[in-house]
Amino acid sequence: MKRFVKYGIALGLTACATGLAYAQMKPEDAIRARQSIMRVVALNFGPVSQMAQGKMAFNKDVFTANALRLQSVWAMNVGRFFPAGSDKAVEGSKIAGFTDAKADIWSSPDKFKQAQEGLTQALDKLAAAAKSGDEAAMKAAGGGVGKACKNCHDDFRVKH
Amino acid sequence: MPDQMVRVWDLPLRLVHWSLVLLVAFQIYSGNVGGNLMRWHMLAGYAILAMVLFRLAWGVAGSTTARFSHFVAGPRAALGFGRGLLAGKPVPHASHNPLGAWMVLALLAALAVQAGSGLFANDDISTEGPLAALVSKATSDRMTGVHHRTQRALLGLIAGHVGAVLYHWGALKENLVGAMFTGVKRLPAELVREMAAVRFASSWRALGLLVAAAVLVWLLVSKIFLKP
Numbered sequence: 397m398k399r400f401v402k403y404g405i406a407l408g409l410t411a412c413a414t415g416l417a418y419a420q421m422k423p424e425d426a427i428r429a430r431q432s433i434m435r436v437v438a439l440n441f442g443p444v445s446q447m448a449q450g451k452m453a454f455n456k457d458v459f460t461a462n463a464l465r466l467q468s469v470w471a472m473n474v475g476r477f478f479p480a481g482s483d484k485a486v487e488g489s490k491i492a493g494f495t496d497a498k499a500d501i502w503s504s505p506d507k508f509k510q511a512q513e514g515l516t517q518a519l520d521k522l523a524a525a526a527k528s529g530d531e532a533a534m535k536a537a538g539g540g541v542g543k544a545c546k547n548c549h550d551d552f553r554v555k556h
Numbered sequence: 557m558p559d560q561m562v563r564v565w566d567l568p569l570r571l572v573h574w575s576l577v578l579l580v581a582f583q584i585y586s587g588n589v590g591g592n593l594m595r596w597h598m599l600a601g602y603a604i605l606a607m608v609l610f611r612l613a614w615g616v617a618g619s620t621t622a623r624f625s626h627f628v629a630g631p632r633a634a635l636g637f638g639r640g641l642l643a644g645k646p647v648p649h650a651s652h653n654p655l656g657a658w659m660v661l662a663l664l665a666a667l668a669v670q671a672g673s674g675l676f677a678n679d680d681i682s683t684e685g686p687l688a689a690l691v692s693k694a695t696s697d698r699m700t701g702v703h704h705r706t707q708r709a710l711l712g713l714i715a716g717h718v719g720a721v722l723y724h725w726g727a728l729k730e731n732l733v734g735a736m737f738t739g740v741k742r743l744p745a746e747l748v749r750e751m752a753a754v755r756f757a758s759s760w761r762a763l764g765l766l767v768a769a770a771v772l773v774w775l776l777v778s779k780i781f782l783k784p
Contacts, residue, residue: 546679553680
């Protein structure tokens with residue numbers, strides 16, 4: 397019982413600390429975190445997209461590995477790295493010198509969440525297609541992921 | 557002498573015109589949908605670039621009615637024509653009228669900028685123009701911005717172009733669309749006489765120019781000029 401309480405308190409404290417860490421996340425750290433995730437997403441989606449469009453020779457193993465990796469990278473939930481105040485680049489910062497986040501992220505949070513959910517679903521489809529091993533389905537699902545990326549970028553990313 | 561049906565547009569010009577209509581429609585669709593269509597968006601962009609280059613060459617070395625020197629007139633002529641147009645009595649022209657001439661130039665310029673900027677653009681997803689890697693990311697982003705803004709400008713120009721054609725059709729009973737399909741236009745007697753001096757260039761010459769333009773675009777996008 398004593399041990400149970402001890403672990404319980406420790407667990408509770410950890411949870412609080414984690415929550416606090418996110419709540420107090422500095423804009424600089426948030427911008428770095430979300431841009432890092434997006435970079436890894438792009439890195440993994442590149443070959444998937446190239447193969448889906450026939451620009452690169454289709455390799456089932458590479459495609460599948462990247463598809464599954466995309467799913468787990470996206471599970472990091474990039475949405476939590478958009479705390480209030482991280483809408484502008486941090487002045488003088490070498491790691492958060494720019495951000496293309498649009499104000500709509502904070503003014504329409506539900507729509508923003510929905511757009512992310514769109515990619516979650518597209519990636520679930522991609523993973524399912526990869527597991528089925530059906531090349532045509534894999535390629536089509538790859539295109540669906542690109543559309544989900546674009547869908548969110550169109551609304552929430554600054555258009556150059 | 558009554559009005560006569562006279563050939564004004566040569567076949568290559570008409571084919572390129574309607575090909576551009578289809579390709580631009582596809583570009584607007586594919587560019588806004590994204591996904592696996594982006595590969596075709598790029599290929600269609602190359603085709604448009606080749607056709608614009610062809611049209612520029614045809615404007616110098618093509619049939620009389622296709623030549624810029626034949627139909628491009630100064631702003632005063634355009635203004636005078638516009639006044640007549642608003643009064644419902646436009647001076648008929650065998651080729652493009654002075655206002656239409658400026659629209660042709662604007663559309664060609666917008667298409668050239670659009671296709672050219674696309675070569676350097678990126679979508680930050682998985683597609684980038686064939687020449688994007690030759691410039692910095694910041695420059696590529698700027699080109700992407702040009703690509704987005706020119707799309708809107710192009711849509712505006714197309715609306716103006718189609719609107720003008722509809723005005724000619726509805727208010728002035730001039731069927732310009734039919735003429736662009738068949739190449740034949742109903743002209744008053746004085747213009748029929750003028751048309752006697754018009755020379756039509758051979759379709760073979762057009763084919764040669766189009767192939768040359770396509771090869772030029774291919775050399776550009778394959779970046780062969782970079783290889784030793």
